[in-house]
Amino acid sequence: MVEAIKLNEKNNPQLKGKDFLQLSDFTTDEILYLLNDALELKEMQKQGQPHPFLSGKVLGMIFEKSSTRTRVSFEVGMLQLGGHAIFLSSKDIQLGRGESISDTAKVLSRYVDGIMIRTFSHDSVKELAEHATVPVINGLTDLQHPTQVLADLLTILEHKGKLEGLKLCYIGDGNNNMAHSLMEGAVKVGMDVSIASPPGYLPDGKITEAAIKEGLQTGSSVVITNNPLEAIKDADVVVTDVWTSMGQEEETEKRLKAFEGFQVNEELCKQAKADYIFLHCLPAHRDEEVTGDIIDGTHSVVFDEAENRLHAQKAILKHLLA
Secondary structure, three states: OOOOOOOOHHHOOOOOOOOEOOHHHOOHHHHHHHHHHHHHHHHHHHOOOOOOOOOOOEEEEEEOOOOOHHHHHHHHHHHHOOOEEEEEEOOOOHHHHOOOHHHHHHHHHOOOOEEEEEOOOHHHHHHHHHHOOOOEEEEEOOOOOHHHHHHHHHHHHHHHOOOOOOEEEEEOOOOOHHHHHHHHHHHHOOOEEEEEOOOOOOOOHHHHHHHHHHHHHHOOOEEEEOOHHHHHOOOOEEEEOOOOOOOOHHHHHHHHHHOOOOOEOHHHHOOOOOOOEEEEOOOOOEOOOEOHHHHOOOOEOHHHHHHHHHHHHHHHHHHHHO
């Protein structure tokens, strides 16, 4: 088990009842606190130690986007914590037939102890949180993917033994949820971030500006470039994501042309540090955004990363719902 991060005991975060919408809403101490607890919960699970911190609690899970890792990890996480999760497809509830988000939030708050939603619009998640009286967790929007990035930070911590001072490089579509949440999360814990994307696919300007500002406080740098070679140089962590996300299928051919030269492959990764690790949130399109020899090679930790969705989310659930 990796050694826990030393925290300021005078600043023990109290997260009960808080929403988990994006990592920029959390302090550095709060993120490190969740990561430490994820490590402890993971060890308990591996040792077969019962940990029913959420006995009797119920999580409502709204899915407007399909999912493998998000659904299974949240359901299993609630089970292992002693609680229960209810799957709510938008096709099966009145939200999918025109009931307002505010009414849905108010009704579900009378039944469940927390709501997780995986959807398209980030504004929908914010509206749900505004009207709900129980914690709301962002399981993914087109703008943010904070639960995935908390798992990514946990994976980096396990494999590198630290976070502060490392360089994380993301190559691909910068204007997507992974790039945005990686920027927010990495600068919070003192990591340098470089993002390489083609023109027209750079990260959201407001999120970038906020990350740069946060980095001034934590000692992190943020570099946005169109040059993958510049971005990946001396990187400790290399990350990519699919070039065409859900809902963008009509743009596939356009995107394939735009992202030529942004594939993560062996030649490009020679510029990273010799002991770099490779992350991908999955699902992956092999030989598109990443070659098979990288994602299936010795530097890849993508299945550790996928597993850590479970442990990171259990920490979130424990502290928001307990």
